[in-house]
Amino acid sequence: MDEERAAGWFPAAGTAALDAIVRTPERAGILLDFDGTLGPIVERPGLAVLAKGARAALTRLAARYRVVATISGRTQEELARLVDADGVRLVGLYGLGTESVSADVISAVGAAAAEVEGAWVEPKGPTVAVHFRAAPDAEAAARTLKRYLAPLAGRSSMELAFGKRVVELVPAGRPLKEGAVERIVDEERLSMALYAGDDVADLRAFAALDRACASGRLQLAVKVAVRGADTPAELVAAADIVLEGPEEMVEVLDRL
Numbered sequence: 567m568d569e570e571r572a573a574g575w576f577p578a579a580g581t582a583a584l585d586a587i588v589r590t591p592e593r594a595g596i597l598l599d600f601d602g603t604l605g606p607i608v609e610r611p612g613l614a615v616l617a618k619g620a621r622a623a624l625t626r627l628a629a630r631y632r633v634v635a636t637i638s639g640r641t642q643e644e645l646a647r648l649v650d651a652d653g654v655r656l657v658g659l660y661g662l663g664t665e666s667v668s669a670d671v672i673s674a675v676g677a678a679a680a681e682v683e684g685a686w687v688e689p690k691g692p693t694v695a696v697h698f699r700a701a702p703d704a705e706a707a708a709r710t711l712k713r714y715l716a717p718l719a720g721r722s723s724m725e726l727a728f729g730k731r732v733v734e735l736v737p738a739g740r741p742l743k744e745g746a747v748e749r750i751v752d753e754e755r756l757s758m759a760l761y762a763g764d765d766v767a768d769l770r771a772f773a774a775l776d777r778a779c780a781s782g783r784l785q786l787a788v789k790v791a792v793r794g795a796d797t798p799a800e801l802v803a804a805a806d807i808v809l810e811g812p813e814e815m816v817e818v819l820d821r822l
Contacts, residue, residue: 580807583788586758588822591631593757596822597747597771598815600638600645602764603792605812607730609699611640611688614648617812621651623819628653631822633754637661637746637771639734641690660742661749662692667735671722675735678714682707692737699731708733729765730796743767744774751778760822762790762815766798772805790818 587594598604604624605616628634628651635655638645642658649656672689675696679685684700685707696715701707711733712726719725724735727742736742743763751759751774759778761771768791775787791797791805792815802808809815 580788583786583806584760584818584821586786587760587788590758594631595633595635595750595754595756595759596627596631596819597633597635597637597750597759597761599743599763599765599768599771599792600636600640600648602730602794602797603762603812603815604636605648607794611644611697616648617816619816620812620819621649623816624649624651624654627819627822632756633750635746635750637743639690639693639695639729639742639767655750657746657750659691659693660736661746662737662740662742665692667692667694667724668722671718671724671735674718675715678711678718681714682710685711690734693734695732695734697732701731704731707731727767729767730794742770744770747771747774748778751775751783756784758786758788759784760788760790762792762809762818763801764792764794764797766801769798769801769804772801790815 604620605614608614633655636645636649637657639660640658645656645658672694675694676687679687679696682698682701685696685698688695696711698707719735723738725738727734727736761775772789778784779787789805790807791802792809794811
């Protein structure tokens with residue numbers, strides 16, 4: 567990053583917070599979403615890749631900071647393949663565990679997805695996702711899927727979690743990214759933490775950082791929104807720092 571850009575890249579408060587984290591890496595955690603944050607959003611999950619330079623940056627950070635973690639709805643195996651950076655803690659499936667959605671629920675989700683052109687189903691152990699990135703009308707697709715899936719979720723002790731042109735059935739009342747953030751903060755006894763994400767689920771992670779600060783468990787938290795297509799305005803409004811895409815995220819990781 568050139569000096570002129572660095573000088574005006576962040577609000578003053580964001581720059582000061584990053585500098586504080588850089589000065590005390592032994593007490594700090596770097597917690598990161600994957601899709602849309604460390605790599606671009608793609609048509610199909612299997613096409614995902616890390617942004618250029620991200621793996622090297624993560625490896626350097628993991629050697630310096632108390633903890634560097636990637637928290638995602640992807641499976642543990644997918645994260646291991648995609649991140650492949652020494653020392654990075656991987657939290658797949660939001661840390662929900664290994665239980666599986668029943669075959670009957672997956673079948674019913676498939677029937678609902680069949681009502682939307684271009685939609686397809688991805689069972690992921692304790693969750694099941696319906697992707698509709700290929701639907702010709704994303705808003706109409708989301709409405710249709712909600713209409714079919716909300717009653718099914720209610721009958722199955724699950725709830726709907728919408729993301730960027732995807733909706734997941736997840737266990738009702740269970741913490742998702744926020745639970746993973748809270749566990750890492752407590753297990754690693756962090757004093758400072760940065761979390762970066764790009765989607766509505768990352769608001770839960772932001773809220774977890776706010777609660778940790780309010781309770782005194784964290785002294786400092788930095789909330790980073792990585793803006794891309796369909797990033798919710800609420801996430802941008804809640805962030806301390808706003809970046810434009812995974813490439814800028816990599817630049818911040820290099821700065822850290």
